[in-house]
Amino acid sequence: xxxxxxxxxxxxxxxxxxxxxxxxxxxxxxxxxxxxxxxxxxxxxxxxxxxxxxxxxxxxxxxxxxxxxxxxxxxx
Numbered sequence: 001x002x003x004x005x006x007x008x009x010x011x012x013x014x015x016x017x018x019x020x021x022x023x024x025x026x027x028x029x030x031x032x033x034x035x036x037x038x039x040x041x042x043x044x045x046x047x048x049x050x051x052x053x054x055x056x057x058x059x060x061x062x063x064x065x066x067x068x069x070x071x072x073x074x075x076x
Contacts, residue, residue, distance in 0.1 A: 003060050013043045 020036050 003049060006050055010043055010046050013039050013046075017043075 016038055017036065020032055020039075
């Protein structure tokens, strides 16, 4: 799953959560509460994917610098 599709799904989940905020059901454990909990869990999972993997493993990583690449700049 790439970052664009993850972001799209997060936006879809947020929109659905806003719709659910308009529904009022009596008591805990109702269908709306169950759906809301499932959506929140899914959104946390997706946000975790974005924060830990960024754009995914296919992203080119920076190469470490060699000693010849580092330049010394004396203090002013």
